[in-house]
Amino acid sequence: MHAYRTHTCNDLSKNNIGQTVKLSGWIHRKRDHGGVFFIDLRDHYGITQLVIPEDGDVKPEDVDKIRYESVITVEGEVLARDAEAINPNMQTGEIEVAVKSIKVESAVEIEQLPVQVNTDKDFPENARLSHRFLDLRREKLHNNIILRSKIISWLRDRMTKEGFMEFQTPILTASSPEGARDYLVPSRVHPGQFYALPQAPQQFKQLLMVSGFDRYFQIAPCFRDEDARADRSPGEFYQLDIEMSFVEQEDVFQLTESVIGDLFREFSSKNIEKGAFPRIPYEEAMLKYGCDKPDLRNPLIISDVTEIFRNSGFGLFAGQIEKGAIVRAIPAPGTAEQARSFFDKKNDWAREEGFAGLGYIVFNADGTAKGPIAKQLTEDELTQLKTQANVKDGDALFFSCNTDHLKAADLAGKARTVVAEDLGLIDDNVFKFCWVVDFPYFEWDEENNKIEFSHNPFSMPQGGLDALKEAGDDTEKLLALKAYQYDIVCNGVELSSGAIRNHLPELMYKAFKIAGYDSDVVDEKFGGMIRAFQFGAPPHGGIAPGLDRMVMLIADEPNIREVIAFPMNQQAQDLLMNAPAPVDEKQLRELNLQLSVKAKEALEKRASGDEDNSEEAA
Numbered sequence: 001m002h003a004y005r006t007h008t009c010n011d012l013s014k015n016n017i018g019q020t021v022k023l024s025g026w027i028h029r030k031r032d033h034g035g036v037f038f039i040d041l042r043d044h045y046g047i048t049q050l051v052i053p054e055d056g057d058v059k060p061e062d063v064d065k066i067r068y069e070s071v072i073t074v075e076g077e078v079l080a081r082d083a084e085a086i087n088p089n090m091q092t093g094e095i096e097v098a099v100k101s102i103k104v105e106s107a108v109e110i111e112q113l114p115v116q117v118n119t120d121k122d123f124p125e126n127a128r129l130s131h132r133f134l135d136l137r138r139e140k141l142h143n144n145i146i147l148r149s150k151i152i153s154w155l156r157d158r159m160t161k162e163g164f165m166e167f168q169t170p171i172l173t174a175s176s177p178e179g180a181r182d183y184l185v186p187s188r189v190h191p192g193q194f195y196a197l198p199q200a201p202q203q204f205k206q207l208l209m210v211s212g213f214d215r216y217f218q219i220a221p222c223f224r225d226e227d228a229r230a231d232r233s234p235g236e237f238y239q240l241d242i243e244m245s246f247v248e249q250e251d252v253f254q255l256t257e258s259v260i261g262d263l264f265r266e267f268s269s270k271n272i273e274k275g276a277f278p279r280i281p282y283e284e285a286m287l288k289y290g291c292d293k294p295d296l297r298n299p300l301i302i303s304d305v306t307e308i309f310r311n312s313g314f315g316l317f318a319g320q321i322e323k324g325a326i327v328r329a330i331p332a333p334g335t336a337e338q339a340r341s342f343f344d345k346k347n348d349w350a351r352e353e354g355f356a357g358l359g360y361i362v363f364n365a366d367g368t369a370k371g372p373i374a375k376q377l378t379e380d381e382l383t384q385l386k387t388q389a390n391v392k393d394g395d396a397l398f399f400s401c402n403t404d405h406l407k408a409a410d411l412a413g414k415a416r417t418v419v420a421e422d423l424g425l426i427d428d429n430v431f432k433f434c435w436v437v438d439f440p441y442f443e444w445d446e447e448n449n450k451i452e453f454s455h456n457p458f459s460m461p462q463g464g465l466d467a468l469k470e471a472g473d474d475t476e477k478l479l480a481l482k483a484y485q486y487d488i489v490c491n492g493v494e495l496s497s498g499a500i501r502n503h504l505p506e507l508m509y510k511a512f513k514i515a516g517y518d519s520d521v522v523d524e525k526f527g528g529m530i531r532a533f534q535f536g537a538p539p540h541g542g543i544a545p546g547l548d549r550m551v552m553l554i555a556d557e558p559n560i561r562e563v564i565a566f567p568m569n570q571q572a573q574d575l576l577m578n579a580p581a582p583v584d585e586k587q588l589r590e591l592n593l594q595l596s597v598k599a600k601e602a603l604e605k606r607a608s609g610d611e612d613n614s615e616e617a618a
Contacts, residue, residue, distance in 0.1 A: 004073055004105075010046025014094045016078040021097060023048060024073040024105065026137065027066060028118050037063055039099075040118075041074065044142075049081075049096040050074060058102050069117055069134070071106040074099045129575040132566055144563045148551045151267060152219055155240055155547075158259055164215040164242070169204035171197060171221070176525060181225035183235075191592040197223035200544060202458065203529050205243040206501055209540040210532040216243045219547065225572075230559050231493055231549055234572040239496065240550075243542035249484050249500055252541050253277070253435060256488060260433070260495070260545060268554045270431050277433040277488070285436050290328065290400075290413020292439075295492030296432035298420040302412045303389040305329045305399075313376040317359075317401050325403040328412035329389040332396040332419050336362050342422075343371070346398060349418060355411045359399040361385065367393055417492075431553070433490050438462075441483040442514065444475075451478060452515050458508075458529075459483040459499035460541075465507045468514070478514060488545065490553055498543030505533045582606075 004024040012021065025043035032038075037052040037060035052060045066072065076099040087093030115123050115134040128135040135141055156166065175182045175196035182196040198204075200222045208216045220241040228234040244251065257277050264272055278296070285292050288301050306327045309317040317327055335342065343360050350358035361374045361382070369382050377385075389397055398415050402408035420426050441461045443454040461467050462482040471477035484500035502508050508530065512522045523530060551563040561567040568574050582603055588594065595603070 001075075008045040009041055009043040009048040010091045012048060012078055012092050012095050012097070014080060017080050017095060019078050020075065020100075021078055022073065022075045023050075023097065025071070026117075027068055027070050027072060030064065030068070032060065032064065035060070038096075039063065041072070042137075046091050048092045049087075049090075050076065050099050051079070051096050052099050056098070056100065058099050063102065066104060067108040067111065069113060069137070070104060070108045073103045073105055075101045125569065126575060129567070129569055132576045136565065141562060144551070144555050144557065145565050147267065147555055148547075148563055148565075151263065151551055151554065152547070154263065154266060155219070155259070158262070159217040159240075159242075162215070162255065162259065164217040165213060166218055167208060167213070167216055168218065169198070169201040169208075169220065173198050173204075174525070183223045183225050186591040186593055188590050188592075199224050200239070201241055202456070203526065205241060205542065206458065206503075206529060206537075206540065207532055209243055209245045210503075210535070210537045214245045216542075217241060220544070228568070228570040228572070231552065233548060233560050233564055233567055234570070235568050238547040239544040240547055241542070241544045242498075243540060245538040245540045247500075247539070247541050249437075249486065249541065252498060252500075252543055253279075253486075256498075256543055256545070257433075260488070260550070263550070264431050264490075264554060268431070268556075270429050272431045272433075277435055279435045279437050281438040282436055282440065283438070286409045287328075290409045290411070290416055291492075292436050292487065293489045293492055293494040294434065294436070295417065295426070296434055297426045297428075297430060297491060298416060299425055300331055300333075300416045300420050301390065302416055303329045303331075305385055305388050308381055308384045308388060309401075312381055313378070314373050315376075317373075317399070320401055320403060323403050325401050326405050326408050328400045328408055329385065330398040330400070330412055330415045330419060331389055331391045332360075332398060332423070333391065334394055335396045335423070336364050336394045338396075343396070346415065346418065350411060350415065353411070353414060355400075355402075355407070358411070358415055359401070360396055361399075362396045363391060363393050365394045373399070431490055433488065436487040436489060437485075438482045439485040439487075440479060441481040441485075441511075442478050444479060450516050451475065453511075455483065455485045455497060456499050457512065457515070458501050459485045460502045461507075461511070465504065465510065468507065468510050484541070486543075488543065490550075493549055493553060495549055496543050496545040498541065500539070500541035503533055503537040503539055505530055508533070 001022055004022065006022045009023055009025050023041055025041045027039055028042035028047060029040040030038070035054045039050040039052070040047050041050050052058050052063050054060070074097065076097040078095050079098050081094055081096055113134065114127050114131045117134060117137045120140065136145065159166070172185060172195040175184065175194065176199065180199055182199065185195040185197065187193045187195060201218065201220050205216055218241045220239055221236055222239055223236050226232070226234065244255070253276070261272060264270070280294065282292055285294050287304060288294070290302050304326065306321055309327050310321050312318050317325070321327065343362070346360070347358050359373050361369055361371045363369050363386060374382065385397060386392065391397060398419065400408050400411040400415065402411070440454045441459065442451045445452045460483065462484060467481055471481060485497065486499065487497050488495045502511065509519050509522060513519070548560050548564060552560050555563055557563055566574070566576060573579070
């Protein structure tokens with residue numbers, strides 16, 4: 001017989017009754033039923049109930065001394081459970097194992113577990129991350145990581161069937177002047193020089209297309225020194241990185257819709273509409289939804305009502321409009337009978353979010369209107385508002401007004417979500433995907449008073465080189481240019497950006513010059529790509545859906561850390577392995593590095609237990 005097990009803890013059934021078996025696992029639960037002692041033994045596969053007979057060689061009092069989560073090996077006979085003891089919710093619910101011998105393979109010495117495994121009770125995040133090995137034993141999180149593994153296997157198989165080949169790209173590479181902050185790695189053999197961990201395999205996957213590989217994919221690790229969010233893990237994340245040669249935007253859409261749609265159908269029971277995902281231009285998304293990652297489960301549509309207020313009697317909005325402000329209206333259907341507090345709370349919420357407030361008008365069922373704004377509008381203006389915003393008597397409208405158009409859209413978008421959630425309008429049993437397309441190629445950098453790239457600097461502008469030449473130095477025309485740049489969004493979560501790439505050296509030099517980078521900088525930072533493009537590059541494009549985010553949605557988890565085996569906390573710290581951590585002077589000398597005064601002070605604070613985790617201190 002095997003030293004540890006003949007079966008796993010999910011194998012046994014009534015077909016095994018009478019057999020002598022050996023099982024190994026963790027003590028999940030213990031129960032003393034008046035002389036008969038029970039143990040639920042757990043391994044990766046499931047749970048089997050053990051029974052310690054009162055008159056057997058193994059004594060219940062001895063077993064009771066073994067603490068929860070200790071690892072044991074037992075040998076015993078498979079018995080049928082009494083009819084009233086059958087558990088239909090367990091795979092092994094028809095049987096139990098009468099223990100003849102027990103061996104403790106690894107005893108837990110701590111009386112109180114910092115994270116209790118056999119409960120769904122919440123524990124502090126620090127405790128969970130510091131003892132992630134315990135946290136990962138808990139059923140829900142354990143199943144999430146299993147789900148993640150299955151999704152990765154499915155994606156690899158599917159991409160191979162679609163004609164893609166998997167390649168690995170370098171982890172140590174060059175720093176890029178665009179995007180988020182890099183993680184830098186000092187070079188020992190090249191003093192004063194640094195590698196960067198890749199924010200994405202962007203340049204390498206394009207170089208693979210130039211190298212003649214037609215279809216590439218990779219479950220790619222990416223590294224960005226950015227802050228944590230519920231849908232973003234600090235430090236590192238993984239994406240399904242895809243690139244294809246000789247494709248147009250629609251080819252990327254069709255491939256992605258097929259793969260991602262089938263993935264969600266395979267691993268989730270939520271509804272997914274058939275057919276092509278809606279294509280929403282960026283400007284339309286910002287107007288109707290207040291953001292570039294719209295949640296289409298939300299039926300509320302934002303309207304532009306600036307012109308109705310322009311010469312109205314409501315001086316606050318009219319005065320702002322004269323200064324360049326816009327006004328957005330957010331419908332709140334069926335809320336006319338809501339108490340005044342419903343509307344006041346929305347105003348308070350807007351202030352908590354950092355905005356001036358959230359005005360409103362209530363359209364009563366009898367055709368009248370009420371609220372501070374309504375009193376200063378004419379009947380004709382009120383009628384125009386109802387028509388423009390597509391509301392009726394019995395509904396209400398909230399308003400966002402700001403000279404900063406992005407702030408006005410931001411407040412409107414957030415209010416749209418809050419109102420829909422309060423009214424229960426969002427269907428949690430459906431996945432709704434869409435594409436956001438026609439992003440601006442450039443945007444205006446207010447802080448530096450210059451044009452910069454709106455998204456990926458390697459994107460192809462719509463109209464190509466001719467469009468850049470035609471725009472010339474005209475800032476207005478340059479900011480009006482669109483890119484073959486697209487985002488795929490699911491339930492308000494951006495899964496990925498993608499683009500048809502700029503594969504022409506002349507076009508790349510021109511675009512970067514407009515954004516303030518001369519040819520020397522382009523040659524230094526992107527020399528590999530530029531040189532490659534000069535030797536014949538195919539038109540190509542791709543996308544890179546975030547693996548962590550897709551698993552988070554499929555697992556129906558609100559936080560991305562629930563689908564990552566060993567995540568960092570919100571301060572980008574690994575509490576389990578104690579990273580980042582100081583290194584000794586010898587290592588620093590080998591790397592030709594010396595700590596600044598600020599860094600030394602931070603280490604002294606850490607050593608004294610008075611560490612400041614703020615971004616400024618870091």
